Amino acid sequence: MTGHPNQNNDKASRLPAYLLAAALLLAALCGFYTVSLKHALEDEAWRYVGEVAERVSTTINTSVSDTFDNLHAMGDTCVWLGRQEDPEAVIAYLTQASPRYGFLRMGIVELDGMAYTTAGTVTDLSGQPCVQEALRGADAVSGLQYLPEEPDTGSIIFAVPLRLDGKVIGALAAASPLSRLRETLDVESFSGEGFTQVIQPNGNFIFDSSNKNAIQGYNNYFTLLSSSCTLDRGYSVQGLQADIAAGRPGTLCYTTENGVHKVMNYMPLAVSDWYMLCVVPTEAATARTERIIHLAAFVNVAVAVLFLALIVLIIRMNRKSRDRLTALAYTDPVTGGHSRQWFEQEAAARIAAQPAGTYALVSADIRQFKLINDAFGSQDGNRTLRFVYRCIEAGLQPGEFVCRIAADTFNLLLRNAPEAEVAARLAGFAHAVNAHNNGLEQKYYLPLCAGVYVVTDPSLDLITIQDRANVARKQVKRRPDSRLCAYCYYTDQERLRMLREKEIDNRKEGALQNHEFVVYLQPKVSLEDGTVAGAEALVRWCDPVHGMVSPGEFIPAFEKNGFIVKLDRYVFEEVCRLLRRWIDMGKSPVPISVNLSRRHLDDPHFLDAYAAIFQKYGLPPKLIEIELTETLVLENLDALIRVIGEIHKLGFTCSLDDFGSGYSSLNILKDVPADVLKLDRAFFEGDMGDSRTRYIVESVLDLAKRLHMRTVSEGVETVPQVRFLADAKCDMVQGFAFARPMPAAEFEKLAFDGPPLTPHDATSPGK
Numbered sequence: 001m002t003g004h005p006n007q008n009n010d011k012a013s014r015l016p017a018y019l020l021a022a023a024l025l026l027a028a029l030c031g032f033y034t035v036s037l038k039h040a041l042e043d044e045a046w047r048y049v050g051e052v053a054e055r056v057s058t059t060i061n062t063s064v065s066d067t068f069d070n071l072h073a074m075g076d077t078c079v080w081l082g083r084q085e086d087p088e089a090v091i092a093y094l095t096q097a098s099p100r101y102g103f104l105r106m107g108i109v110e111l112d113g114m115a116y117t118t119a120g121t122v123t124d125l126s127g128q129p130c131v132q133e134a135l136r137g138a139d140a141v142s143g144l145q146y147l148p149e150e151p152d153t154g155s156i157i158f159a160v161p162l163r164l165d166g167k168v169i170g171a172l173a174a175a176s177p178l179s180r181l182r183e184t185l186d187v188e189s190f191s192g193e194g195f196t197q198v199i200q201p202n203g204n205f206i207f208d209s210s211n212k213n214a215i216q217g218y219n220n221y222f223t224l225l226s227s228s229c230t231l232d233r234g235y236s237v238q239g240l241q242a243d244i245a246a247g248r249p250g251t252l253c254y255t256t257e258n259g260v261h262k263v264m265n266y267m268p269l270a271v272s273d274w275y276m277l278c279v280v281p282t283e284a285a286t287a288r289t290e291r292i293i294h295l296a297a298f299v300n301v302a303v304a305v306l307f308l309a310l311i312v313l314i315i316r317m318n319r320k321s322r323d324r325l326t327a328l329a330y331t332d333p334v335t336g337g338h339s340r341q342w343f344e345q346e347a348a349a350r351i352a353a354q355p356a357g358t359y360a361l362v363s364a365d366i367r368q369f370k371l372i373n374d375a376f377g378s379q380d381g382n383r384t385l386r387f388v389y390r391c392i393e394a395g396l397q398p399g400e401f402v403c404r405i406a407a408d409t410f411n412l413l414l415r416n417a418p419e420a421e422v423a424a425r426l427a428g429f430a431h432a433v434n435a436h437n438n439g440l441e442q443k444y445y446l447p448l449c450a451g452v453y454v455v456t457d458p459s460l461d462l463i464t465i466q467d468r469a470n471v472a473r474k475q476v477k478r479r480p481d482s483r484l485c486a487y488c489y490y491t492d493q494e495r496l497r498m499l500r501e502k503e504i505d506n507r508k509e510g511a512l513q514n515h516e517f518v519v520y521l522q523p524k525v526s527l528e529d530g531t532v533a534g535a536e537a538l539v540r541w542c543d544p545v546h547g548m549v550s551p552g553e554f555i556p557a558f559e560k561n562g563f564i565v566k567l568d569r570y571v572f573e574e575v576c577r578l579l580r581r582w583i584d585m586g587k588s589p590v591p592i593s594v595n596l597s598r599r600h601l602d603d604p605h606f607l608d609a610y611a612a613i614f615q616k617y618g619l620p621p622k623l624i625e626i627e628l629t630e631t632l633v634l635e636n637l638d639a640l641i642r643v644i645g646e647i648h649k650l651g652f653t654c655s656l657d658d659f660g661s662g663y664s665s666l667n668i669l670k671d672v673p674a675d676v677l678k679l680d681r682a683f684f685e686g687d688m689g690d691s692r693t694r695y696i697v698e699s700v701l702d703l704a705k706r707l708h709m710r711t712v713s714e715g716v717e718t719v720p721q722v723r724f725l726a727d728a729k730c731d732m733v734q735g736f737a738f739a740r741p742m743p744a745a746e747f748e749k750l751a752f753d754g755p756p757l758t759p760h761d762a763t764s765p766g767k
């Protein structure tokens with residue numbers, strides 16, 4: 001197959017765009033999902049950092065409260081020893097107990113702030129806020145201290161009041177090395193990446209951290225933040241300070257100078273006003289998260305790729321099945337060539353794209369193809385059609401196409417050329433189609449009938465263009481032609497004829513109701529005495545628009561659409577009414593014949609209506625004659641014989657009309673029991689000078705006589721013809737030589753009141 005419809009191409013070209021859009025949408029969805037997941041997991045990681053901080057703070061709180069508990073117990077021992085008035089024993093006890101609790105040193109503080117220490121020194125601790133607080137009766141702890149005795153080891157002083165009988169009599173102070181509390185802080189978290197620090201509300205470190213990720217060299221956390229870090233996500237040092245001042249916990253994140261993102265959770269400790277900071281590099285906090293996100297992203301991408309692959313697969317499968325369907329739709333199953341659908345799309349596109357007169361559309365069929373099907377069967381019929389297709393296709397030039405439209409009708413789109421050239425090409429096709437006969441003894445021909453329409457108006461739709469070629473083809477078929485290829489060009493007359501036919505079709509019912517159909521009568525003159533022996537009823541259309549219209553113009557159309565059945569009945573009733581009137585007027589009417597269309601035979605009971613009409617007028621049946629045409633006989637002999645029998649039963653006579661107009665067989669005379677034989681005017685074209693015609697007419701008349709049939713010669717126009725027929729013993733003549741068809745009033749005068757008729761030479765308008 002060549003060429004594909006543009007529509008499909010368009011769709012196919014849009015496909016990648018659709019795919020891209022789908023992929024983008026999918027990517028956006030995956031992106032959105034990944035970001036949402038990232039946020040959710042980040043929140044989760046932050047919550048986890050908070051949990052770790054909580055745990056560490058609990059540890060610190062417990063450790064501090066344990067320390068205070070220990071100091072209280074030791075204080076009680078000291079007070080008891082003090083009551084023994086043995087100060088050395090007190091110091092000795094503390095010196096011995098202190099290392100057990102990990103204190104650097106301890107001291108008993110008098111109410112004036114002087115401390116007696118396990119180092120054997122007396123130190124003034126009145127300036128220590130924690131000692132003062134203990135002397136006021138509360139447990140207290142100091143900030144980071146560097147004791148003069150241990151200048152390198154930071155330490156913290158815990159102080160508890162010493163009470164005797166509920167009264168504060170002094171305080172017990174203990175210096176704990178920072179390293180001991182640090183141990184508590186350095187809880188393994190986030191694989192050692194996280195660390196904990198403790199600050200005072202002013203930001204001063206109680207404990208900083210020795211963790212590798214902790215920034216060193218700062219005493220104050222706020223200073224550390226503002227000078228060596230950038231706070232992320234809108235967090236600020238002021239916000240942190242405000243939270244700490246209000247005792248609120250919280251989280252913030254920042255980036256260090258070397259670009260490490262960190263998340264920090266802060267919360268107040270239960271002891272003192274310390275704040276604990278739990279810091280984790282974001283990467284460490286979200287390491288698990290990142291893994292999940294990466295996994296999710298990978299899964300998303302994999303799903304997207306699979307999805308796309310699936311779409312591509314489905315599209316490819318769809319395209320394949322569509323291509324298969326298209327191939328089926330564009331292939332004619334009988335010929336295996338282009339289908340009608342393909343041809344029509346292609347032809348319409350080509351015609352529209354070229355100037356007027358570029359193409360000629362040819363509608364061609366095979367005369368009497370039905371016979372091939374009947375004789376050889378439909379399989380051989382199909383094989384023949386395939387052969388015809390191939391023969392025509394082989395004779396096409398580039399840019400020309402052929403297809404089988406239906407049955408044995410083909411359409412060809414040919415490049416237009418002068419008529420002789422087109423005719424030669426058509427003849428070439430016909431010769432190729434019939435080449436199989438060469439050398440055959442028993443030849444059977446496949447004659448082509450072709451209608452050619454030169455596309456002079458490319459704006460017409462293809463159906464109209466095809467219709468015009470069809471009209472031309474049908475015109476060819478209407479006339480007998482023995483050539484292998486009979487063709488005819490479409491002309492506007494033919495189109496006008498069809499328009500007229502359409503108009504007739506539209507107006508027929510109205511015309512019948514308005515009595516625009518009028519019955520004319522043509523006398524049948526007896527050759528014995530010149531009297532009017534009968535008449536034929538011939539219908540005319542007295543059209544208010546077109547004037548008098550002859551039956552040749554409208555009868556074929558009515559035969560096609562079936563309206564002729566109604567019209568014939570109408571004519572029959574008019575004839576019955578006329579005969580009734582004549583009888584009522586006291587005249588002796590002559591028999592009148594009416595024509596009966598072949599379409600009546602479609603209804604086996606059609607004669608019932610005739611009988612009913614006839615009975616209504618109470619006429620003698622011999623006044624009615626029914627004319628049946630010879631072609632009707634050929635079509636359906638059995639039905640006709642039955643109908644004639646029924647006509648006879650009604651008492652009517654029956655005539656065989658137009659005998660000799662076609663290729664009549666004498667068998668008709670043998671089989672058809674008609675009463676009257678009407679010789680067609682084909683016998684009387686010319687002046688009867690041809691002896692062969694004369695012999696034939698004489699013989700037919702003689703034969704009819706022997707078969708007891710009366711004879712009427714139609715279309716007799718000259719006096720010599722009348723004389724010849726009189727000599728040949730023809731009974732009647734119906735022809736212009738005596739009278740033309742005339743209105744009933746005129747006929748009455750001629751038939752009932754006038755003298756016998758004498759012939760005269762007349763020339764028909766057609767001659």
Ligand code: C2E
Nearest residue numbers: 538539551552571595596597715716717734735736741764
């Ligand atoms: P037909 O039945 O063979 O009628 C005879 C035709 O020959 C009439 O043509 C008549 O005018 C014509 N004719 C008679 N003598 C001559 C002559 O000397 N020279 C020439 N050139 N023609 C002559 P008309 O009236 O035009 O009718 C044509 C055909 O139309 C009729 O042929 C008949 O087949 C059909 N027709 C007419 N009226 C009716 C009708 O009511 N029903 C049916 N079904 N067919 C009708």
Ligand code: MG
Nearest residue numbers: 536595627657
């Ligand atoms: Mg007739």
Ligand code: MG
Nearest residue numbers: 657658678714
């Ligand atoms: Mg006739």
